Amino acid sequence: MRRPILTLTTDFGTKDHFVGVMKGVILGICPEAHIIDISHEVQPFEISEGAYLIAQAYPHFPPKTIHVLVIDPGVGSARRPILVEAGGHYFIGPDNGAFAMVYSKTPHKIRAITNEKYFLEPVSRTFHGRDVFSPCAAYLAKGARPSTFGKLIEDYLKPVFTEPQRIGKRVWQGTVLHIDRFGNLITNFHIDHFSDVRVRPFELAIGTRILRRLGLTYAEVDPGEVFAIVGSSGYVEVAVNQASAARALGCGVGAPCELTLA
Amino acid sequence: MRRPILTLTTDFGTKDHFVGVMKGVILGICPEAHIIDISHEVQPFEISEGAYLIAQAYPHFPPKTIHVLVIDPGVGSARRPILVEAGGHYFIGPDNGAFAMVYSKTPHKIRAITNEKYFLEPVSRTFHGRDVFSPCAAYLAKGARPSTFGKLIEDYLKPVFTEPQRIGKRVWQGTVLHIDRFGNLITNFHIDHFSDVRVRPFELAIGTRILRRLGLTYAEVDPGEVFAIVGSSGYVEVAVNQASAARALGCGVGAPCELTLA
Amino acid sequence: MRRPILTLTTDFGTKDHFVGVMKGVILGICPEAHIIDISHEVQPFEISEGAYLIAQAYPHFPPKTIHVLVIDPGVGSARRPILVEAGGHYFIGPDNGAFAMVYSKTPHKIRAITNEKYFLEPVSRTFHGRDVFSPCAAYLAKGARPSTFGKLIEDYLKPVFTEPQRIGKRVWQGTVLHIDRFGNLITNFHIDHFSDVRVRPFELAIGTRILRRLGLTYAEVDPGEVFAIVGSSGYVEVAVNQASAARALGCGVGAPCELTLA
Numbered sequence: 001m002r003r004p005i006l007t008l009t010t011d012f013g014t015k016d017h018f019v020g021v022m023k024g025v026i027l028g029i030c031p032e033a034h035i036i037d038i039s040h041e042v043q044p045f046e047i048s049e050g051a052y053l054i055a056q057a058y059p060h061f062p063p064k065t066i067h068v069l070v071i072d073p074g075v076g077s078a079r080r081p082i083l084v085e086a087g088g089h090y091f092i093g094p095d096n097g098a099f100a101m102v103y104s105k106t107p108h109k110i111r112a113i114t115n116e117k118y119f120l121e122p123v124s125r126t127f128h129g130r131d132v133f134s135p136c137a138a139y140l141a142k143g144a145r146p147s148t149f150g151k152l153i154e155d156y157l158k159p160v161f162t163e164p165q166r167i168g169k170r171v172w173q174g175t176v177l178h179i180d181r182f183g184n185l186i187t188n189f190h191i192d193h194f195s196d197v198r199v200r201p202f203e204l205a206i207g208t209r210i211l212r213r214l215g216l217t218y219a220e221v222d223p224g225e226v227f228a229i230v231g232s233s234g235y236v237e238v239a240v241n242q243a244s245a246a247r248a249l250g251c252g253v254g255a256p257c258e259l260t261l262a
Numbered sequence: 263m264r265r266p267i268l269t270l271t272t273d274f275g276t277k278d279h280f281v282g283v284m285k286g287v288i289l290g291i292c293p294e295a296h297i298i299d300i301s302h303e304v305q306p307f308e309i310s311e312g313a314y315l316i317a318q319a320y321p322h323f324p325p326k327t328i329h330v331l332v333i334d335p336g337v338g339s340a341r342r343p344i345l346v347e348a349g350g351h352y353f354i355g356p357d358n359g360a361f362a363m364v365y366s367k368t369p370h371k372i373r374a375i376t377n378e379k380y381f382l383e384p385v386s387r388t389f390h391g392r393d394v395f396s397p398c399a400a401y402l403a404k405g406a407r408p409s410t411f412g413k414l415i416e417d418y419l420k421p422v423f424t425e426p427q428r429i430g431k432r433v434w435q436g437t438v439l440h441i442d443r444f445g446n447l448i449t450n451f452h453i454d455h456f457s458d459v460r461v462r463p464f465e466l467a468i469g470t471r472i473l474r475r476l477g478l479t480y481a482e483v484d485p486g487e488v489f490a491i492v493g494s495s496g497y498v499e500v501a502v503n504q505a506s507a508a509r510a511l512g513c514g515v516g517a518p519c520e521l522t523l524a
Numbered sequence: 525m526r527r528p529i530l531t532l533t534t535d536f537g538t539k540d541h542f543v544g545v546m547k548g549v550i551l552g553i554c555p556e557a558h559i560i561d562i563s564h565e566v567q568p569f570e571i572s573e574g575a576y577l578i579a580q581a582y583p584h585f586p587p588k589t590i591h592v593l594v595i596d597p598g599v600g601s602a603r604r605p606i607l608v609e610a611g612g613h614y615f616i617g618p619d620n621g622a623f624a625m626v627y628s629k630t631p632h633k634i635r636a637i638t639n640e641k642y643f644l645e646p647v648s649r650t651f652h653g654r655d656v657f658s659p660c661a662a663y664l665a666k667g668a669r670p671s672t673f674g675k676l677i678e679d680y681l682k683p684v685f686t687e688p689q690r691i692g693k694r695v696w697q698g699t700v701l702h703i704d705r706f707g708n709l710i711t712n713f714h715i716d717h718f719s720d721v722r723v724r725p726f727e728l729a730i731g732t733r734i735l736r737r738l739g740l741t742y743a744e745v746d747p748g749e750v751f752a753i754v755g756s757s758g759y760v761e762v763a764v765n766q767a768s769a770a771r772a773l774g775c776g777v778g779a780p781c782e783l784t785l786a
Contacts, residue, residue: 002555007544013443014276014538015303017319020269023298024323031264031324034551035298036559038544041537044444045504057541060654061548062555073504076479125479127494130322181537182568217600217649232651242569242597275565275705276538279581282531282562286585289558293526293586297560306706307766335766338741387741389756392584 003034004141005065009054010129011042012070018127022068022134025120029138038067045073047098048161049253052178052186055101056233058089068129068137069093076125081113081132082156083140083149090146092137094128097159114150162188164259176206176255177235183244187257189236194259197228197236201262204228206238207249215239224248265296266403267327271316272391273304274332280389284330284396287382291400300329307335309360310423311515314440314448317363318495320351330391330399331355338387343375343394344418345402345411352408354399356390359421376412424450426521438468438517439497445506449519451498458523459490459498466490468500468519469511477501486510527558528665529589533578534653535566536594542651546592546658549644553662562591569597571622572685573777576702576710579625580757582613592653592661593617600649605637605656606680607664607673614670616661618652621683638674686712688783700730700779701759707768711781713760718783721752721760725786728752730762731773739763748772 006026012018019040026033038057042050050071058067072079072094084091084099086108091099095112103110113132116123118139120131136149164174172194178186185206189197196202197214204211215221215229221241226248231237238245238257246252268288274280281302288295300319304312312333320329334356346353346361348370353361357374365372375394378385380401382393398411426436434456440448447468451459458464459476466473477483477491483503488510493499500507500519508514530550536542543564550557562581566574574595582591596618608615608623610632615623619636627634637656640647642663644655660673688698696718702710709730713721720726721738728735739745739753745765750772755761762769762781770776 015301016442017300017315020300020319021322028324036547038541039539041539053541057544060545062552074481077481124494180540219598219601232648277563277565278704279562279577282581283584285560290586336743339743386756
């Protein structure tokens with residue numbers, strides 16, 4: 001029988017004991033769990049960053065993987081824990097919109113987790129990653145059926161993460177979703193909706209630059225040249241060969257950009 | 263049969279090969295080991311920070327977990343390797359007081375590890391994490407009995423980590439033990455000894471502030487308000503909703519604070 | 525049957541989803557894989573740093589471990605993926621010289637990986653860690669024979685990582701290979717070739733200092749004293765007890781140093 005896989009994504013960092021404790025709780029309940037870290041370096045409280053990371057990561061895991069995502073500025077308040085079934089995977093975390101990029105693209109069922117027998121006792125007011133989300137994920141990994149966690153709900157949070165806005169006949173206003181380790185700026189122009197950038201001239205205005213080149217690889221352009229590229233995520237990125245586009249352009253998350261298609 | 267669990271806590275960071283090498287050594291001896299990282303971001307040589315982290319983390323792991331803790335400024339000198347049995351868990355590391363917060367709260371047996379057949383050969387002077395502590399932990403995980411590692415000792419290091427000092431009838435002088443990822447200041451006032459903060463008025467003086475409010479959750483107070491809260495560790499923390507108390511107050515580890523109970 | 529061990533070394537950092545995705549891909553193909561991180565904090569594009577880390581780490585893993593090393597500024601360009609067999613281990617990554625410190629010391633066979641049935645489909649231009657190297661490693665872990673990956677080649681990259689140059693009868697010019705977490709400067713003088721430093725007087729000139737003392741442990745010298753020591757890697761390091769030699773000397777990777785043997 002296959003070992004169940006759980007992934008963890010949090011804004012807990014790795015200097016404290018928080019992530020290790022979550023793993024200890026999981027292994028106490030489900031010793032055969034295979035636990036994989038996606039990231040614990042989400043900017044504190046930045047739900048949209050966690051939403052981006054888990055949406056990118058989950059399709060590359062085997063079906064039935066359980067993804068725990070805890071970015072939880074509202075810990076201890078009334079926000080509910082939820083269990084999402086979508087795309088053949090499970091997702092567990094607070095109901096704060098962090099799974100919206102997952103369920104916007106695939107049929108899904110969402111339950112409010114109310115069955116307290118899956119919680120540690122007593123539940124603290126400040127660390128539900130340990131007391132609620134980890135044990136729920138572990139019981140699910142051990143074979144508990146989703147229906148035993150709580151009832152299906154419809155009134156879960158449905159945030160609208162920034163989508164490009166059409167502001168002219170052939171012009172869209174977009175934004176920078178994320179900056180990766182290499183300083184590449186990931187915009188919210190997805191190739192599925194803007195495939196024309198591959199076949200006809202375009203202008204991407206960002207900061208003080210106007211980019212007209214779509215590179216195929218990072219290595220093909222001269223060092224120092226700023227260019228656009230369709231990244232591994234499917235989003236149009238702004239990149240510089242072997243350097244940081246974020247630094248070159250002085251742009252951060254949320255910076256505006258404008259795409260004009262010929 | 264259950265896979266043995268080992269945890270690692272060090273000040274080795276994650277940019278070098280040190281932690282990976284420890285895991286390689288462990289798996290070479292005990293291939294079925296399940297190795298979990300607690301933290302490798304302990305401030306270099308800060309034994310008291312490691313002591314805090316392991317004391318927080320270990321109770322959340324299954325019984326018989328083996329915890330390796332290597333913060334070892336004295337590597338290669340005369341300080342002894344020890345094996346601690348306490349609270350149903352095992353602890354391995356240099357005898358430098360790093361387990362004191364564990365054994366101050368529970369019955370314990372401590373052995374000086376002298377059986378060199380559990381060491382790698384030759385033992386280097388500079389990397390006992392690799393040559394001594396990892397292989398010892400792996401042999402223990404594989405089933406070696408604690409008594410085969412060495413004799414029980416009484417003269418292990420017993421540092422007194424800062425406990426609050428009573429300086430008046432209802433006044434205690436305390437200190438900041440740790441600053442977590444979110445900038446929360448963890449004081450050494452533990453709720454087990456200062457449960458009165460939950461039921462009667464108090465004043466907690468820290469930096470230039472006097473706090474009188476005990477929050478139940480981070481989310482219940484206004485952004486920017488500095489308040490006290492009993493954290494997931496059981497210690498009184500100083501926190502700011504969605505911001506860093508350490509930055510707001512300009513306080514670091516070791517900063518004094520004073521608690522007055524009405 | 526033993527679980528296959530795979531190690532990962534990249535410059536991908538841990539804030540993005542990249543490393544988690546590689547693990548998801550591996551587990552989808554080879555669920556029993558035991559995946560160990562060596563480091564993901566290699567300085568972006570610094571192949572020589574990755575070369576140093578993997579050469580240090582691999583001998584401490586069990587035979588037949590599969591080491592994946594992806595520092596890949598040329599991703600998407602013509603550089604080939606390779607599979608190296610050396611020292612009883614396997615190594616997979618781009619052909620950019622990153623395994624040179626491994627195969628310079630041991631007999632080896634190197635194949636250009638051309639069998640696309642081991643790749644994800646479609647292969648992106650920007651993330652071969654996910655699409656090429658992870659799945660190849662996973663199929664190898666699952667039992668695919670090396671010969672099925674592609675033909676043996678001789679024209680792989682053979683960079684000469686800086687070796688000390690003799691510049692006088694008893695004088696060698698060396699350089700700083702790496703700075704570790706503690707600020708120790710690892711030079712390229714290896715004790716196997718410069719064992720004389722252990723038995724006779726020497727002078728090691730670095731920055732504005734001339735060092736004449738070879739310490740046996742970090743702890744034996746006074747705090748603040750700069751000294752030489754043979755590190756756990758076998759290279760001569762420049763160290764300061766409980767402080768950063770890199771900061772004390774203002775030296776970085778590539779800094780020159782000069783060794784004179786009496």
